[in-house]
Amino acid sequence: MAVFMQSLISGILIGGVYALIGIGLTLIFGVMRVINFGHGDILMVGMYLTYLLFTYLGIDPFVSVLITFPLMFLFGGFLQKVFINRVLNAAAQNQILLTIGLGLIMSNTVMLIFTSDYKILSTSYSSATIQVGGGVSVSTPLLISFLITAGITAALYWFLLKTDTGQAIRATAQDREAAQLMGINVKRMSILAFGLGSALAGTAGALIAPTYYIFPQVGAVFTLKAFVITVLGGMGSVVGATLGGILIGITESMSAVYISSGWKDVVVFVLFLLVLLFRPSGLMGKSRT
């Protein structure tokens, strides 16, 4: 039982961070219909930013989210304004090539600056735990990052549902042309959405940094995960991405225990295929026929 609870809890906690990555990707897709293949690399930039802030300025990784979030927002907005906006009406494969290219530039630039060595962030609480009872323990940094994730997700819901700008973003996602006819500046909404998406990915990077390790190619692992989560939850659905993230987290952790650690990716992808077979538009997606 302890093993079951342990893997359930760590699955949920890690799933929360996955969700944050997925939400960023789904937001970008929802508004622009652009699949961002550089999403993991944006996360990697967030990790290195956190690493720099921690090593040179001594800013705690969790506090540094306050700096990482706006910086990554600006970075994302810049990418959107300078690059992505130009291919919004281009063929899908051109968009994909552009985002892959941007990702490659990011990871290789980082590799030139920091070399390909692994970096480990060691905070005083990196290996701290809280005993929950029944032999189950929870990693303190993972718990904190889960709480921050939950907070950010809640704030994001509020922003998208209650504010004018949020509604304008959702309107753009629903129907770009109709939104434009209603007087919404869709180009600005796109910049906002890509900025937000990048900020979320960067924040996820900052939150993972204390418990994971950092290297220039780390993005690839998370790009793939973000995809599975987004498609599983339904492309463009924020609720879906949240659910998808947690579901993937739990599946990984459970299958590592009850099947085999080496097979956990197989289990995740089988689940993924099954969901697509029975609900082709994802858990929360609306079909777009």
Add this chain to the structure above:
Amino acid sequence: MRKHLLALGVSMALTPCLMAQKVGVINSMSGPEAPIGENITNGIKLAEEDLKKKGVHLQLVWEDDTGKPQISMSAMEKLATRDNVVGVVGPYTSACSNAVAKLAEKYHVPLLIPAAAKEEITMQGLRHVFRMNAPADRYASSLIDAALSLGKPRSIAFIYENTDFGTSTSKTAKDYVAKKGLQVVAEVAYPKGSADYRSSLAQIKSKNPDLVFMVSYVADAILLMRQSKEVGLQPQAFLGAGAGFTTVEFARERAISENVISCTQWTNDVNWPGAKDFGDRYKAKFGKEPTYHAACAYASMMIMAETAKNAGGDRAKTRDALKAGKWNGVMGEVQFADYAGFTNQNNHTMLVQQIIGGEYETILPSQFATKKAIYPFPKWK
């Protein structure tokens, strides 16, 4: 006048080269193995200096194999046929060494491999291939022997990365524990680079093993130990085989690396002649702590160069002298012997070390010990 001086200078610079024996070096100086290759290069450079002091002038022919076996092989062809070297020191990786070994045999060039781990290399009866370091199976057996001599463990759990390196090391370990009567209670092969090992570790914890045997590289080693602490995995000893558990970075993570037992080919505090001095000079010259690869490469070059010189640059005589010789230096006693299926294999003593007070301290074999071992593993704080 100026021209004359230049000519004089050139001829003076060339003189030792003309008289010197040629010795080839194949090493991974670029490519993914470059960080380790750098240690080997530096070790050989130090050897070159020391040989000069001893009056052994040699001309080194450097070849970079970028860590790829096919490039390593063409480097060997070139050294054997065009440069006419007396002997070759290198290459670094197991894959390259194994490929080059067969060529060395074909061209009758004595090859001294400083630090490749795969057992097979010296198990093929190749007469011209010599190896300085202890092969991979010794990692597992040294660690398990150490645990058995320190306490009375009955069960063992394995967790290792599902790569060639991880799988083969733990396979030899499993064969060895079967002989020693230890019970394997859990076995987890994980894909490299996972973010979360907690569930696997919790599963191992539920089996309550006396020993936990891990095979991983740097970053995973730190994650595994961090998460072991998180889930409260509490064996009598953590045994770390492989690269990740013997790095300065790992030792620096004192909260989780303290008391972990690992093993290595060489340390700078062992009382082998010149080991400490080598470590100090290496650090002074290159600004870094040497890894065992550096010491292996240094000792290999010293032996190869002196043997080649004494043999007057004759390949067959060099081979015979390597086979017959006995040395004592930074790597301890070196002798290339035939035993347990190996040919020309130095039966090198592995040093078992434990991180005590944030430093690697040798705990076994007892004649080389710098600190007393801490066993069983203390309760996590």
